Amino acid sequence: MSSILVQVIVGGLLLGAVYALFSSGLTLIWGMMNIVNFAHGDFVMLGMYVAFVVWTLFGVGPLVGAPVAALVLATLGIIVYFGLIRSVMRGPMLAQILGTFGLALLLRYSVFWGFGANFMTLPENLVGGTFDVLGIRIQASRLLAGVVALLVTLGLHLLLTRTSLGSKMLAVAEDSTAAQLMGIRPDSMQAIAWAIAAAATGIAGALIATFFYIAPTVGETLGIVAFVTVSLGGFGSVPGALVAGLLIGVIESVSAYWIGAVYKDIVVYSLFLCFLWFRPQGLMGKT
Amino acid sequence: MKFKHLLGLLCAASVSVALAGAASAQDKTVKIGAIFPLSGNAASAGVHAKAAIETAIDIINNAHPELGDLPLAKNAGLAGLGGAKVEAIFADNQGSPAVGQNQALRLITEEKVVALNGAYQSGITLTASAISEKYGIPFVNGESVAASLTERGFKWFFRVTPVASDFAKIYLDFLKDMKAAGQKVDNIALVHENTEYGTSVAGVITSVFKDNGLGIAQDIAYSANTTDVQSQVLQLKDKKPDVVIMISYTSDAILYAKTMQALDYKPPMMMADNAGFSDPSLIKTVGKQVQGIFNRSSFSIGPPGSPTFLINEMYKKRSGDDLDDTAARQMQGFFVLCDAIDRAGSTAPEKIQAALKATDLKPDQLIMGYKGVKFDDKGQNILASGLVIQLQDGENYVPVWPKERAKTAPALPYKGW
Numbered sequence: 001m002s003s004i005l006v007q008v009i010v011g012g013l014l015l016g017a018v019y020a021l022f023s024s025g026l027t028l029i030w031g032m033m034n035i036v037n038f039a040h041g042d043f044v045m046l047g048m049y050v051a052f053v054v055w056t057l058f059g060v061g062p063l064v065g066a067p068v069a070a071l072v073l074a075t076l077g078i079i080v081y082f083g084l085i086r087s088v089m090r091g092p093m094l095a096q097i098l099g100t101f102g103l104a105l106l107l108r109y110s111v112f113w114g115f116g117a118n119f120m121t122l123p124e125n126l127v128g129g130t131f132d133v134l135g136i137r138i139q140a141s142r143l144l145a146g147v148v149a150l151l152v153t154l155g156l157h158l159l160l161t162r163t164s165l166g167s168k169m170l171a172v173a174e175d176s177t178a179a180q181l182m183g184i185r186p187d188s189m190q191a192i193a194w195a196i197a198a199a200a201t202g203i204a205g206a207l208i209a210t211f212f213y214i215a216p217t218v219g220e221t222l223g224i225v226a227f228v229t230v231s232l233g234g235f236g237s238v239p240g241a242l243v244a245g246l247l248i249g250v251i252e253s254v255s256a257y258w259i260g261a262v263y264k265d266i267v268v269y270s271l272f273l274c275f276l277w278f279r280p281q282g283l284m285g286k287t
Numbered sequence: 288m289k290f291k292h293l294l295g296l297l298c299a300a301s302v303s304v305a306l307a308g309a310a311s312a313q314d315k316t317v318k319i320g321a322i323f324p325l326s327g328n329a330a331s332a333g334v335h336a337k338a339a340i341e342t343a344i345d346i347i348n349n350a351h352p353e354l355g356d357l358p359l360a361k362n363a364g365l366a367g368l369g370g371a372k373v374e375a376i377f378a379d380n381q382g383s384p385a386v387g388q389n390q391a392l393r394l395i396t397e398e399k400v401v402a403l404n405g406a407y408q409s410g411i412t413l414t415a416s417a418i419s420e421k422y423g424i425p426f427v428n429g430e431s432v433a434a435s436l437t438e439r440g441f442k443w444f445f446r447v448t449p450v451a452s453d454f455a456k457i458y459l460d461f462l463k464d465m466k467a468a469g470q471k472v473d474n475i476a477l478v479h480e481n482t483e484y485g486t487s488v489a490g491v492i493t494s495v496f497k498d499n500g501l502g503i504a505q506d507i508a509y510s511a512n513t514t515d516v517q518s519q520v521l522q523l524k525d526k527k528p529d530v531v532i533m534i535s536y537t538s539d540a541i542l543y544a545k546t547m548q549a550l551d552y553k554p555p556m557m558m559a560d561n562a563g564f565s566d567p568s569l570i571k572t573v574g575k576q577v578q579g580i581f582n583r584s585s586f587s588i589g590p591p592g593s594p595t596f597l598i599n600e601m602y603k604k605r606s607g608d609d610l611d612d613t614a615a616r617q618m619q620g621f622f623v624l625c626d627a628i629d630r631a632g633s634t635a636p637e638k639i640q641a642a643l644k645a646t647d648l649k650p651d652q653l654i655m656g657y658k659g660v661k662f663d664d665k666g667q668n669i670l671a672s673g674l675v676i677q678l679q680d681g682e683n684y685v686p687v688w689p690k691e692r693a694k695t696a697p698a699l700p701y702k703g704w
Contacts (some may be wrong), residue, residue, distance in 0.1 A: 004525050007550070011517040109326070117330035118568035119537055121545070124576065130549050139549045211549070213541040213572065217328050221512050256518035261509035262481050
């Protein structure tokens, strides 16, 4: 295998880890309350802007930017839950879709208004530049994003399967009336789920900002990938999103290299549709 | 002496009559539709376009005698229509050809604009101008370069900018000169986004180069909305072309700049076809990572005190950035349209169309470095021209070719970061 091909695959894995990172929040919300958050891509965008503001004000990188983004987005997640989601959940499916879609536009154009349409970036060497491993170039910023993706996935998985908070959240997801009879308040559990999902998304945004461009419309570009990742991984499955993200990243990279960049989406989406044909619940989703 | 007094009186009388006429025309405004990407991925370009049009309107509607021979600058409003003011109705094309088309329809049928201007992306100019053609409303474009736009036999479409084939010719002559100077240019790679703009420009460059014995060794098409360009950069790294020509919008151009540095890839020579690489926000974000890139331009800010310098100052107040080539071409397009309306002395579409056809502007009446503005039967400006610029000192492009218009010599090899 040529060293360039190894580079392509390594690049694909790191890209896939990033896909997984910003998809985990979306899959969590779905798993908890069967709501598709169309504003998800714009949550990522907000995380990026928080990282940018933190860097502009204090000159520090994602080590501070990511926790701040997590905090800001978690707060936003709670506000969104009580201000919007709780009411639209009682409405028809269409209201849920349009509600979060409207939220997406509100966030996008607020940022547009506040920061302008210009593209921005964080300095290239904010996270240690690029290093060589046996002739393979690895960007520290992407590696950091990849490692955090693994940690966030592991963290969310442990939270849901090993803690009493996780059990309570899953109980609400399964049957909120029954959970209520057991003394669990569905409202708080779902608000917590939104806070955690939004926080994870904020961290993702803050890390992606270190190697991507920042613009009000960036959520559109990233949002679509998140939806594909989540449905391939299985709606509601956090480890599923990780595997799916890595898979999509590698398939995209290799097909773009071998066949051509304009064909990579054709390859990814036809494989995706074929897969859903045989396994509509996704890689690790429940039937 | 007496005669002079009489003459003076007559002059004063005629001025006051003219002023009175102007006053009565104050409430008359000429509405022009301006379609630009004010949201979506190209919003940065659209916002700059809006600032350029607003600057042009300021120049037209207020007296600016300091701007020399620039038509419509001296007096306030359009003299040909009794001092009528110009108003632009901006419409957002959202980066979508379908939306651009709907906006053109809305501007014509509901806003009753007398002419249209826009729409940045070639693919959207294509659909929007089809509507104006149907309704018989003049459409003047200042910036879209896809060749196909003026090959449709349209009667109402006029384009002021040089087109892809002009630029391809410039690139070709430039590369031949570089070759004569000892630079290797035999192995050329084209990297282009895959909508109307990138595809058609790449197609034209390929055929012009082929006709002149320069082959394109590698052709990489990609989607401008992509999340990742590592594989494309690795394809280049694999084939090692002598020259890489980038035909990109802004977001993708930024990704290429960042990815090339991350993967440590530098071609010996890199060129860009305007668009993304001319966006001021690209220079601000990754300018330091693409040092030495060549680009095309037809605009330079000029020495302090010159009309283009003063216009740049006005523009800068609105947008916060210097006037770049794209925004300047948009502004020029708008001036050409307003000049035609002024000469038509009417807002009737046929009259404006006839005036556009009769346009014959000289270089000193332009803000761009064109040889003039004169349209052929297809509506294309046959006097449009351009030059090669290079990003040399961090933040600014300087003219480097052809020699007679160069400020400094081209610096090679490509420096990158």
